[in-house]
Amino acid sequence: MKIVVLGSGTANPHPKRSSSAFWLETGSGTLLLDIAASAVHRLAQERLDWGNVDAIWISHFHLDHCAGLAPFLFGTRHAAETRERKKPLKIFGAKGLTELVGTFDQIADGKLLKQPFPVEIVEVDHLEQFQLLKGLTAISISTPHTDESHAIRLTDDSGKTVVYTSDTGFRKDLATFGKEADLLIIESSFVRDKKTEKHLELAEAMYIIRHARSKRAMLNHLYAEWDEVNFRTEVDKFSPGCEVIEATDGMRLTI
Ligand SMILES: [Zn+2]
Ligand SMILES: [Zn+2]
Secondary structure: OEEEEEEOOOOOOOOOOOOOEEEEEEOOEEEEEEEOHHHHHHHHHOOOOHHHOOEEEOOOOOHHHHOOHHHHHHHHOOOOOOOOOOOOEEEEEEOOHHHHHHHHHHHOOOOOOOOOOOEEEEEEOOOOEEEEEOOEEEEEEEOEOEOOOEEEEEEOOOOOEEEEOOOOOOOOOHHHHOOOOOEEEEEOOEOOOOOOOOOOEHHHHHHHHHHHOOOEEEEEOOOHHHHHOOHHHHHOOOOOOOEEEEOOOOOEEEO
């Protein structure tokens, strides 16, 4: 499985970190984990085959995770890259996703869902297991961030596993959910002294990584306060039990 970090940051504009989006290439096809508005440009910048993306996972409805749906679908209507496309684009997310896409569609005068290819919207529940793509099994759990926010665990048919927490407050069972993942993509919005219960700070992210015993972990959704510290020095204060890397825009990983 290949992973490209399109956006390692948050909703706050930042010179080096665009908002949340990850591109995954699996044996079953390609998908996006979240699609911030900035992701639409970033896909092209990274020269990814965005016209053939098979599925999009929306972790929650904060705009730094889903606002790219509107410009993406606005662009795919007439792009050379999608003109011949017939296979469906599946968009997955929590209950309310159909209404959200419907609202974007209304703003765009009903043009977003008139595509050369079918668009299928699939709403999933807490602890629901589903096939995100054929051969790519997914399970999602709700997280303490918004009413609809979910973390997702993906396993391909070779057994490789990626877990993406997206934005979340602290919840011990995220460690169980991330158990032995080949890559645990976990938010660490704050270095310490977090100002809200709806996000994680480093010590909490490290607790989850250590107890999950993941093979590798990647911290993302980093607020600008991370620019004031040395990432490696902060991470080395803990014993995560595996390699912990800092998500940066454009980073490419293979698991
Ligand atoms: Zn966010
Ligand atoms: Zn959020």
